[in-house]
Amino acid sequence: MTGPVRRPRLRALLTGVVTAAASAGLALTGAGAAHAATALPSHIAAPYFEAYNGDSLSGLASASGNKYLTMAFIQTQAAGSCTPYWNGDTSLPIAQANFGADIDTIQAGGGDVIPSFGGYAADNGGTEIADSCTNVSSIAAAYEKVITTYDISRIDLDIEDNSLTNSAGIDRRNKAVKAVQDWAAANGRPLQFSYTLPTTTHGLAGGSVGSGSGLAVLQNAVSNGVRLDVVNIMTFDYYDNATHNMATDTQTAAQGLHDQLAALYPSKTDAQLWNTVGVTEMPGIDDFGAAETFTTANATSVYNWAVSKGINTLSFWALQRDNGGCPGQGGSDTCSGTTQSTWQFSHTFEPFNGGSTPPPPANDFSVSLSPASATVTAGGSATSSVHTAVTSGSAQSVALSVSGAPAGVTASLSPGSVTAGGNATLSVSTTASAVSGSYALTVTGTAAGTSHSATYTLKITGGTTGCTATPWSSTAVYVGGNTVSYGGHTWKAKWWTTGETPGTTGEWGVWQDLGAC
Numbered sequence: 001m002t003g004p005v006r007r008p009r010l011r012a013l014l015t016g017v018v019t020a021a022a023s024a025g026l027a028l029t030g031a032g033a034a035h036a037a038t039a040l041p042s043h044i045a046a047p048y049f050e051a052y053n054g055d056s057l058s059g060l061a062s063a064s065g066n067k068y069l070t071m072a073f074i075q076t077q078a079a080g081s082c083t084p085y086w087n088g089d090t091s092l093p094i095a096q097a098n099f100g101a102d103i104d105t106i107q108a109g110g111g112d113v114i115p116s117f118g119g120y121a122a123d124n125g126g127t128e129i130a131d132s133c134t135n136v137s138s139i140a141a142a143y144e145k146v147i148t149t150y151d152i153s154r155i156d157l158d159i160e161d162n163s164l165t166n167s168a169g170i171d172r173r174n175k176a177v178k179a180v181q182d183w184a185a186a187n188g189r190p191l192q193f194s195y196t197l198p199t200t201t202h203g204l205a206g207g208s209v210g211s212g213s214g215l216a217v218l219q220n221a222v223s224n225g226v227r228l229d230v231v232n233i234m235t236f237d238y239y240d241n242a243t244h245n246m247a248t249d250t251q252t253a254a255q256g257l258h259d260q261l262a263a264l265y266p267s268k269t270d271a272q273l274w275n276t277v278g279v280t281e282m283p284g285i286d287d288f289g290a291a292e293t294f295t296t297a298n299a300t301s302v303y304n305w306a307v308s309k310g311i312n313t314l315s316f317w318a319l320q321r322d323n324g325g326c327p328g329q330g331g332s333d334t335c336s337g338t339t340q341s342t343w344q345f346s347h348t349f350e351p352f353n354g355g356s357t358p359p360p361p362a363n364d365f366s367v368s369l370s371p372a373s374a375t376v377t378a379g380g381s382a383t384s385s386v387h388t389a390v391t392s393g394s395a396q397s398v399a400l401s402v403s404g405a406p407a408g409v410t411a412s413l414s415p416g417s418v419t420a421g422g423n424a425t426l427s428v429s430t431t432a433s434a435v436s437g438s439y440a441l442t443v444t445g446t447a448a449g450t451s452h453s454a455t456y457t458l459k460i461t462g463g464t465t466g467c468t469a470t471p472w473s474s475t476a477v478y479v480g481g482n483t484v485s486y487g488g489h490t491w492k493a494k495w496w497t498t499g500e501t502p503g504t505t506g507e508w509g510v511w512q513d514l515g516a517c
Contacts, residue, residue, distance in 0.1 A: 037147070037151050037152060037153040037189055037190055037191070038107070038112065038153060038190070039153050039190035040068070040112060040153055040154055040190075040192065041353060041354050041355040042275060042312065042354075042355050043310070043311070043312065043313075043352050043353065043354055043355070043357075043358055044067075044068045044312070044313055044314070044352065044353050045066065045067075045068065045313075045314045045315070045346075045349035045350050045351075045352040045353055046066075046068035046069055046070045046114055046313060046314075046315050047064075047066060047069060047070065047315055047316050047317075047318060047319045047322070047345075047346060047349070048069070048070045048071075048072050048116070048280070048315060048316070048317045048318040048319065049061075049069040049070065049071050049072065049113075049318065049319050049320075050072060050318050050319070050320050050333060051071050051072055051073070051086055051087060051099070052072075052073075052086075052087040052089075053320065053333070055320060056102065057069065057071070057099055057102035057103070057106070057113070058101075058102040058103075058105040058106055060319055060320070061106050061111065062109075063343070064319060064322065064343045064346040065343065065346055065347060065350050066111070066319065066346055066350060067106070067109070067110060067111030067112075067350070067353055068111050068112055068113070068114070068353065069106070069111075069113050069114070069319065070113070070114040070115075070116050070156055070315060071099070071113050071114065071115050071116060072116045072119055072158070072318070073086075073087065073116050073117065073118060073119035073121075073122060073158065074086060074087075074094070074115055074116065074117045074118075074129070074146065075087070075088040075117065075118065075119065075121070075122035075127040075128060075129065075132075076088060076122075076127045076128075076129055076132040076133065077089070077090050077127070078127065078132075079125065079126035079127055079131070079132050080132060080133075081127070081132050081133065082129070082132070082133035082135060082138040082139070082142065083142075084117070084129055084142040084145065084146065086098055086099065088121075088122065088127050094142075094145050094146050094149050095149060096149060096150075099150070100149070100150060103150050103152070107151070112152060112153065112154075113150070113152060114152065114154045114155065114156050114194070115146050115150065115152060115155055115156065116155075116156035116157070116158050116196070117129055117142075117143075117155065117156070117157050117158065118157060118158035118159060118160070118163060118196075119158050120158075120160060120161055122158075122163075123158070123159065123160050123161040123162055123163035123164075124161045124162055125162075126162070128158075128159075128163050128169070129142055129173075130163075130169045130170070130172045130173030130176065131162070131163055131166050131169035133172075134168075134172070136172050136175045136176050136179065137176075137179070139172055139173065139176035140176040140177075140179040140180050140183070143155055143176060143177070143180045144180055144183065147180070147184075147189070147191065153189075153190045153191055153192060154191070154192040154193070154194060154229075154230075155191075155192075155193050155194070156193075156194045156196055156232070157173065157177075157193060157194065157195050157196060158196045159173075159195060159196065159197055159214075159217055160196075160197065160198050160234075164197075164198075164212045164213065164214065164217065165210050165211065165212050166210065167209045167210030170209055170210070170216075170217055170220050171209070171220060171224070174217075174220050174221040174224040174226050175224050177193050177221065177224075177226050178224050178225045178226050180193075181193070181226065181227055192229035192230060193226075193229055193230070194229060194230035194231070194232045194278060194313065195217065195218065195221070195228065195230070195231050195232065196232040196233075196234065196278075196280065197214035197217065197231065197232070197233055197234065198214060198233075198234050198237070199214065199233035199234060199235060199253045199256075199257065200238070200240075200253065200256070201238060201240075201242075201244075201249045201252050201253050201256075202252055202253060202255075202256040203215075203253060203255070203256020203257050203259065203260050204218070204233070204256070204257060204260055214233075215260055218231065218260070218261075218264060219264065222264050228261070228264070228265075228276060229276070229312075230276060230277075230278045230312050230313055231257060231261065231276055231277060231278065232278030232279070232280055232313055232315065233253055233254065233257055233277075233278070233279055233280070234280050234282075234317075235249060235250040235253050235254075235279050235280065235281055236280075236281060236282035236286040236287075236292060236294065236317075237282065237286050237287050237288055237292070238288065238292060239288050241291075242291075243291065244291060244292050244293075245298075246281070246292060246293065246294040246295070246298050247294075247297075247298035247299075247301035247302050247305070250279055250281065250298075250302050250305070251302075251305055253279075254277050254279055254309070254311065257277055258273050258274060258277060261273050261276055261277075271310055274309045274310045274311050274312075275310055275311065275312050276312060277309070277311040277312060277313075278311065278312050278313030278314070278315060279302070279306070279311065279313070279314060279315070280315040280316060280317060281294050281298075281299070281302065281315070281316040281317075281345075282294055282316060282317050282321075283299070283316050283321055283322060283336040283338070283340070283345045284321065284330075284335075284336025284337040284338035284340070285328075285329065285330035285331065285336070285337035285338060286330065286331060287330065287331040288330075289330050290328075290330065293337075293338060294338075295338060296338070296339075296340050296344055296345070296348070296389075296391055297389065297390060297391075299344075299345050299348040299349065300348055300361060300390060300391070300392050300393065302314070303348055303349060303351075303352065303360075303361055303392075304360060304361075306352060306358075307352070307357065307358050307359075307360060310357065314349045314352050316345055316349070318333065319346070320333060320334055321333065321334065321335060321336050322336065322340075322342065322343050322344065322345045322346050323335050323336065323340070323342040323343070324336060324338065324339050324340040324341065324342070324344075327339055344391070347392070348361055348392050360393060360394075361392040361393045362392060362393050363390075363392065363393030363394055363395075363396050363420075363447070363448065364390075364391045364392045364393060364450060365388055365389060365390055365391055365395075365396065365398055365420040365445065365447060365450075365452065366388065366389045366391050366452055367386065367387070367388055367398075367443060367444070367445040367452045367453060367454045368386075368387045368389075368454050369384050369385070369386060369387070369426065369443060369454045369455075369456050370384065370385045370387060371384055372384070372454070372455065372456060372457065373456065373457035373458070373459070374428070374456075374457075374458060374459070375459040375460075375461060376428070376430055376458070376459070376460060376461070377460075377461055377462040377463075378408070378430050378431065378432050378433070378434045378436065378460055378461070378462045378463030378464070379430060379431060379432040379434075379462075380429075380430055381427065381428060381429040381430065382427075382428050382458070383425055383426060383427050383428070384425070384426040384428075384456055385423055385424075385425060385426075386400065386413065386423060386424040386425065386426050386443055386454075387423055388418055388420050388421060388422055388423070388424075388445060389420065389421060390420045390421050395419050395420040395421050396419070396420055396447045396448060397417055397418075397419055397420075397447060398417060398418055398419070398420050398422075398445040398446065398447045399416065399417045399445065399446045399447065400413045400415075400416055400417060400418065400424055400443065400444070400445055401413070401416075401443070401444050401446070402426060402441055402442065402443050402444075402456075403441070403442050403444070404439065404440055404441040404442050405428075405439070405441055406434070406435065406437075406439050407434070407435070408430055408431045408433050408434030408435060408463070409428065409429070409430050409431075409434055409439070409458065409460070410428070410429045410430075411426065411427070411428045411441055412426075412427050413425070413426055413427075413443070414427065420447070426441075426443060426456060428441070428456075428458060430460055430463070432463070433463070433464055434460050434463040434464070435460065435463050435464050435465065435466035435488075436460050436461055436462065436463040436464065436465065436466075437459070437460060437463075437466075437488055438457060438458070438459045438460075439457070439458045439459075439460070440455050440456070440457055440458075441455070441456040441457075441458055442454075442455055442456075443455075443456060465485075466488065466516075466517050467485035467488065467489075467490060467517040468485070468490075468517065469483040469484050469485040469490050469491075469517070470483075470484055470485065471484065471485050471486065472484035472485065472486040472491065472501070472502055474499055474501070475498070475499070476498065477496070477497075477498045478493040478496070478497050478498065479493065479495070479496050480493055480494055480495045480496065481493065483514070484502065485517060486501070486502040486503065487502070487503060488516055488517065489502070489503070489513055489514065489515060489516055489517060490513075490514040490515065490517045491503070491511040491512065491513060491514060492511070492512045492514055493510055493511060493512075494510050494511070494512055495510060497510040497511075
């Protein structure tokens, strides 16, 4: 995956000794073929899940709402091995004991997982199984073992970096894929392979096998009789020092791939070609930096485009990044670096799942303020810009209102409604008699029964105190009927008291709250 592609430090290569017994255990047979895997629908959203960091697979699937996840990564433990492990870790062989219960839970809920072979570290270090293992039947047996162990119906092949220049590995991989496709067909098992490849903004790089050409990988696959089910392009980390609109670049890259597939399959219809296309985004700031930022608005644009074209797969790297916990930070494995709500990219892509044309996303918007606070001297004024943005679906008319202004303060909005994506101005003015203190003004946007709010904090100085009662003293003695001021409120003692702070003893306590003053 290109997220980790240019950050090999994030894909620690685990080393150790591979036993002869482990390697000898893989031989392609018909054993285990009787399972009844469930075919994936023709349109799915399947973000990558980083299986190497200890997160709960089914837990994050449930929390994020994703029915389908692509699990990264399976690789050998060392170059030369034919034995697959999760993350190349010999303590995590392909077995029900490792991720099986999580996968069962997801499948029981109507979803599925797509195990992914490769990834940057494996492709770079020679532990991608077709680069590592020189026996085609053993490579095919590794694929079969994953299929039958977890009863899945798609395998992802992440081919990049050195794997794109290993011509022998490319040919072995494609021969193994063909063998497994024949095995699945003979046993009535639904099965797909997706080829995940880096891309330019106008399609796969060309050239000969072993030159680093993604197109040559597909040409070799076709020459080996492979059926190309899904070609999934990684539409990020271009590293071309150009200005990017990441949504537009996704569309031009996918169009280029479509045209390349048309040359490989001249008899396929336009709809069939588009249903072979997958795209994988990187939410927020990718590894290159801020010039390559995939925004929440880009996600909505890509979703709508994907629906219109009928592509096969929407994905992103990676699920654990789908939060706004690190604004401005690029290339993180745990946050997007952009302003977003948690799981916002997931929720934008999730409606894509299904066998028919997915629905457009529901219209929604956000409201924010800049600045979000001000300090004014009584009699003064301040303004703030009210920003709205489309967070999913299409722009709609948003009615704006403001509440929470205390006596002596006037707050207004101009204009009173905007089309989502537009701005308004919040104007706040105070009188000389305004009471000093901090106040929360709430700006609310409403559209089609949905409301979102932002808070503006106004601090007034140099105004009146507002309280005429004597300030409360911790050392004074009070009797029933005495009044004091404390915390901007007037309080009346119900009986004799001393040292009891107003507002801390509850409604049955000694102090009766007479309200703000």
